[in-house]
Amino acid sequence: MVQGDGVSGRRGAAREIVVAGGGLPGLALALALRQALGEAVRVTVCDPAFARTDAGRDLRAYAVAAAARRMLARLGVWDAVAGSAQPITEMVITDSRLADPVRPTFLTFAGEVAEGEPFAHMVEGDGLLAALRDAAEAAGVVLEGRPVTAAVPETGAMSVRLPDGRRIRADLVVAADGARSRLREAAGIGWVGWSYPQAGIVATVAHERDHEGRAIEHFLPSGPFAVLPLPPGGPLGHRSSIVWTERQDEVAALLGGGPDEALVEVERRFGLSLGRIALESPLKAYPLAFGIARRFGAKRLLLLGDAAHVIHPIAGQGLNLGLRSAAALAEALTDTMRLGLDPGGPEALETYERSRRFDTLAMGAATDGLNRLFSTDALPVRLARDLGLGLVDRLPGLKRMFIREAAGLRGRQPRLMRGEAL
Numbered sequence: 163m164v165q166g167d168g169v170s171g172r173r174g175a176a177r178e179i180v181v182a183g184g185g186l187p188g189l190a191l192a193l194a195l196r197q198a199l200g201e202a203v204r205v206t207v208c209d210p211a212f213a214r215t216d217a218g219r220d221l222r223a224y225a226v227a228a229a230a231r232r233m234l235a236r237l238g239v240w241d242a243v244a245g246s247a248q249p250i251t252e253m254v255i256t257d258s259r260l261a262d263p264v265r266p267t268f269l270t271f272a273g274e275v276a277e278g279e280p281f282a283h284m285v286e287g288d289g290l291l292a293a294l295r296d297a298a299e300a301a302g303v304v305l306e307g308r309p310v311t312a313a314v315p316e317t318g319a320m321s322v323r324l325p326d327g328r329r330i331r332a333d334l335v336v337a338a339d340g341a342r343s344r345l346r347e348a349a350g351i352g353w354v355g356w357s358y359p360q361a362g363i364v365a366t367v368a369h370e371r372d373h374e375g376r377a378i379e380h381f382l383p384s385g386p387f388a389v390l391p392l393p394p395g396g397p398l399g400h401r402s403s404i405v406w407t408e409r410q411d412e413v414a415a416l417l418g419g420g421p422d423e424a425l426v427e428v429e430r431r432f433g434l435s436l437g438r439i440a441l442e443s444p445l446k447a448y449p450l451a452f453g454i455a456r457r458f459g460a461k462r463l464l465l466l467g468d469a470a471h472v473i474h475p476i477a478g479q480g481l482n483l484g485l486r487s488a489a490a491l492a493e494a495l496t497d498t499m500r501l502g503l504d505p506g507g508p509e510a511l512e513t514y515e516r517s518r519r520f521d522t523l524a525m526g527a528a529t530d531g532l533n534r535l536f537s538t539d540a541l542p543v544r545l546a547r548d549l550g551l552g553l554v555d556r557l558p559g560l561k562r563m564f565i566r567e568a569a570g571l572r573g574r575q576p577r578l579m580r581g582e583a584l
Contacts, residue, residue, distance in 0.1 A: 410449070
């Protein structure tokens with residue numbers, strides 16, 4: 163319970179958990195804990211976005227893998243976004259130079275991991291964020307429209323400070339406050355990473371012809387250009403999201419000439435297969451980086467989402483990695499508290515670290531390697547990678563393995579991602 167001029171006490175025997183950051187992983191964790199533990203845990207999510215009139219707006223679109231969809235369904239959120247989600251029925255991979263007149267297809271994936279279950283859906287971020295927020299609030303999660311300014315260890319607790327001077331006495335603080343996490347830095351947790359000489363450019367593109375649920379990944383020398391299907395709509399009847407990786411030193415020239423010039427550059431990469439196109443949203447660029455925390459926690463502090471790991475968007479797995487971590491953390495905390503143990507003690511941290519360290523490193527290494535492999539125009543490398551793509555396309559068993567990897571269904575999955583209750 164937050165008190166106006168002091169430190170809160172517990173309500174009965176309830177544990178107090180504060181999540182700093184109201185993004186998708188933080189809200190998913192908060193909702194999962196309340197659904198699993200009910201009044202045994204009080205969860206407060208702190209984010210200044212909750213106090214803004216435009217709170218919840220996220221103009222990006224995400225590829226939600228099958229495992230993450232199962233998690234959202236178990237949390238009771240999927241039904242709220244299913245009507246506006248676009249199944250990905252096929253994945254097509256091409257490799258060419260920008261000026262090449264033909265873009266040969268080297269690899270295609272069928273879009274289902276089971277009958278009637280696509281390996282991924284495209285979901286627009288604002289709708290998903292709103293659905294998670296509404297579900298969390300309905301489950302009793304406290305949404306605090308102020309950020310956490312500090313989290314200071316005390317005897318047996320953390321004192322969480324808010325900008326207006328209020329404090330929350332918490333058993334555990336979860337830092338989900340982004341790649342530049344202040345709470346991570348204040349806890350002295352190191353960060354290993356680097357910036358790419360690339361930027362990611364995102365936008366929504368309207369087009370005349372139906373994409374038929376097909377996602378396309380064009381590998382170009384400057385980086386991948388992904389065309390991801392969205393539900394029908396827009397001025398031309400059909401829509402797709404683009405995720406365009408470009409050299410950082412080219413971005414200003416590409417985007418600085420106004421909407422008409424920007425559309426010309428998009429058309430050069432988008433191609434003509436879907437007919438006439440138009441920009442439904444402005445192009446937005448952001449820097450790309452890889453990073454991982456040296457530890458995923460400290461005393462009474464655990465890291466989640468971008469505060470723990472940042473990867474290249476080449477495989478569209480950033481959100482899925484964050485939701486997988488949220489599912490693993492919810493499982494670790496739920497099991498710990500059901501045993502009567504302290505959620506801020508070493509048991510939960512060790513379980514969470516053990517379950518996520520290897521998977522996170524493996525995904526980060528895979529996306530980094532793919533980006534370095536495909537973001538080059540060296541002829542020997544191009545020949546080797548195209549030969550490899552062609553071989554994979556001819557091996558059904560290997561293709562099934564890759565599609566299950568993209569769906570998040572390989573390896574040990576947290577219970578929520580298997581569609582099971584905590």
